Amino acid sequence: MRDIQGNTSLCFHNDVFILNSASIVGKKEGEGPYKDSFDKIETDPFFGTDSWEKAESTLQEQTAFLALEKQNLRPDDLRYIFAGDLLGQEIATGFGMVTLGRPVFGLYSACSTIGEALSLGAMTINAGYADHVLSLASSHFATAEKQFRFPLEYGHQTPPSSTRTVTGCGAFVLSSREGTAKITGITTGVIMDYGIKDALNMGAVMAPAACNTITRNFNDFGRGPSDYDKIVTGDLGVVGRQLLFDLLAKEGIDISAQHMDCGIEIFDGDTQSTHAGGSGCGCSAAFLSAVILPKIASGEYHRILFVPTGALLSPVSSNEGQSIPGIAHAVVIEKG
Amino acid sequence: MRDIQGNTSLCFHNDVFILNSASIVGKKEGEGPYKDSFDKIETDPFFGTDSWEKAESTLQEQTAFLALEKQNLRPDDLRYIFAGDLLGQEIATGFGMVTLGRPVFGLYSACSTIGEALSLGAMTINAGYADHVLSLASSHFATAEKQFRFPLEYGHQTPPSSTRTVTGCGAFVLSSREGTAKITGITTGVIMDYGIKDALNMGAVMAPAACNTITRNFNDFGRGPSDYDKIVTGDLGVVGRQLLFDLLAKEGIDISAQHMDCGIEIFDGDTQSTHAGGSGCGCSAAFLSAVILPKIASGEYHRILFVPTGALLSPVSSNEGQSIPGIAHAVVIEKG
Numbered sequence A, B: 001m002r003d004i005q006g007n008t009s010l011c012f013h014n015d016v017f018i019l020n021s022a023s024i025v026g027k028k029e030g031e032g033p034y035k036d037s038f039d040k041i042e043t044d045p046f047f048g049t050d051s052w053e054k055a056e057s058t059l060q061e062q063t064a065f066l067a068l069e070k071q072n073l074r075p076d077d078l079r080y081i082f083a084g085d086l087l088g089q090e091i092a093t094g095f096g097m098v099t100l101g102r103p104v105f106g107l108y109s110a111c112s113t114i115g116e117a118l119s120l121g122a123m124t125i126n127a128g129y130a131d132h133v134l135s136l137a138s139s140h141f142a143t144a145e146k147q148f149r150f151p152l153e154y155g156h157q158t159p160p161s162s163t164r165t166v167t168g169c170g171a172f173v174l175s176s177r178e179g180t181a182k183i184t185g186i187t188t189g190v191i192m193d194y195g196i197k198d199a200l201n202m203g204a205v206m207a208p209a210a211c212n213t214i215t216r217n218f219n220d221f222g223r224g225p226s227d228y229d230k231i232v233t234g235d236l237g238v239v240g241r242q243l244l245f246d247l248l249a250k251e252g253i254d255i256s257a258q259h260m261d262c263g264i265e266i267f268d269g270d271t272q273s274t275h276a277g278g279s280g281c282g283c284s285a286a287f288l289s290a291v292i293l294p295k296i297a298s299g300e301y302h303r304i305l306f307v308p309t310g311a312l313l314s315p316v317s318s319n320e321g322q323s324i325p326g327i328a329h330a331v332v333i334e335k336g
Helices: A052-069 A088-096 A113-126 A141-148 A202-221 A237-250 A262-266 A281-297 A315-319 B052-069 B088-096 B113-126 B141-148 B202-221 B237-250 B262-266 B281-297 B315-319
Strands: A009-011 A017-026 A040-042 A080-084 A104-106 A132-139 A168-175 A181-187 A230-233 A259-261 A303-307 A309-311 A326-328 A330-335 B009-011 B017-026 B040-042 B080-084 B104-106 B132-139 B168-175 B181-187 B230-233 B259-261 B303-307 B309-311 B326-328 B330-335
Touching: A009 A202, A017 A052, A017 A181, A017 A281, A040 A052, A052 A088, A052 A132, A052 A141, A052 A168, A080 A088, A080 A113, A088 A104, A088 A132, A088 B088, A088 B315, A104 B113, A113 A132, A113 A168, A113 A181, A113 A281, A113 A303, A113 A330, A113 B104, A113 B113, A132 A141, A132 A281, A141 A315, A168 A281, A181 A202, A181 A281, A202 A237, A202 A303, A202 A309, A202 A326, A202 A330, A230 A237, A230 A262, A230 A281, A237 A259, A237 A262, A259 A262, A262 A281, A281 A303, A281 A330, A315 B088, B009 B202, B017 B052, B017 B181, B017 B281, B040 B052, B052 B088, B052 B132, B052 B141, B052 B168, B080 B088, B080 B113, B088 B104, B088 B132, B113 B132, B113 B168, B113 B181, B113 B281, B113 B303, B113 B330, B132 B141, B132 B281, B141 B315, B168 B281, B181 B202, B181 B281, B202 B237, B202 B303, B202 B309, B202 B326, B202 B330, B230 B237, B230 B262, B230 B281, B237 B259, B237 B262, B259 B262, B262 B281, B281 B303, B281 B330
Parallel strands: A017 A040, A080 A104, A080 A132, A230 A259, A230 A303, B017 B040, B080 B104, B080 B132, B230 B259, B230 B303
Antiparallel strands: A009 A181, A017 A168, A132 A168, A181 A330, A303 A330, A309 A326, B009 B181, B017 B168, B132 B168, B181 B330, B303 B330, B309 B326
């Protein structure tokens, strides 16, 4: 049981490297503050297909192959794929991962999915079950609007607390072979239901889950905020961030000096009309690949806590007036 | 890498026991040929709630707690939960697993989900990441009809190739501690797309995936049909079964003497009007717990290959005229 850490975490004693990664995003993301960081910006929102869903599958497929190509790997070099998306029955993944032809574990934890995929991928590498695995997650603005809200043609207005789903995918090759970053631990998410029902205020839904996971990570590893150069949440946005700070304050924890939120960062809220920020599985996944990992490789960050956050709602549960539970999967990433 | 077996399988070298399990099913399942085998038959299709979705969440929650109670365990004894269901954004799991308060990995591979949950759970126990984990999957006739087909009130007619979604859940406590059955290996599913588009002929969709996984299992482990007392597919039904036999015949493999399909078994097709058989995540999960595991415990079966099968479609992908990919996750279960 040597990898068990505290009550709910794992500390990996074998090397789990992030060998390489890739990010592909859409046009709007490619006009934001990090436009020069992504591997590819696709200006066609259909990705050359004739439906939004096929577009997202193509996005996943292209990002997966790009991550492999950057390392001169072929799909056959992967023993497992850990993948997920936001759509009902995960059709972006179901169709996107066909051509790789490798064993797939389909995952769902909403916008926290890349945290789950990296966690299970790291558990697999650390245990010696594989030389290489691929962890990825995607989202697409148009598929998410269609799935969760209104047809784009309806042009509905959104409140300041709402976020914009990122069109993007981040794919990560995990390996026992040496890379510039490594996953040294995980703290797996517990489902938290605070009874919040506002599907246009996801930050408030996810903040309690982020607070719970960060607190457990600190307790399990005997760490505090200053043990991390950055604590990177997924897509809390500006409303959820304040709520997270308030909730952590009740635990006597202040992460304001270390905190960064992928959703707040990925767009320029002042000029891009993205309200509280970006969201979606692809937001934190693409941002981790494009922005965070290079800073770890360069030594600017020595150790970070990556905490993508998810809101566990569906159109059915929202229409039936149910609350929205949240979840957050944390991954400790250090310089390799 | 001592657990790696062949090109795509794992052979566990540490003990991974199925310490205990529980099954809860609905009224119709409780009138079928295995009515005396299930732990509990719930005659209220709403499970005491006011919506089908809450009913399925309650079904998951009750089955999880029953599996724990049978072994005198509490939720806190579980380090991880591996769970999934068929609904968009997995809301049966999202709401059903809140009260356990333990770290959750949400999974989706359609009706093959319990195979994925047992696989990842077994990988976790074998690696020493946990003393106990819970693997479970559920489905509900009414939530699935509403999600994938028509409102029940519409009373639509179905062809003989169609299956009936089982209202049921199977939950399994996996442990390093001795039990009467153990998981000794897994062969993880590859997504297979044969271009079939008929959502009322799931057996035909899933048979290629089952053929692929069974063939890989035989190759990876150097085994043939006679090395298993039973080869138990999930919910191919009578149409899919024949197609599986035909596909395997092309590989020179004949499993007709060992084959059993949970979907064909769980209902009496002659008297229960269930056409090709039962289906849904809960079909194979409940059947494994109620019928298969007791036969392993008693020594009637010494080694089985459990191969639940999934069809990776959604209402959106079907409405857009897409094909239906399939997947099948195999688990080798032996007498403990």
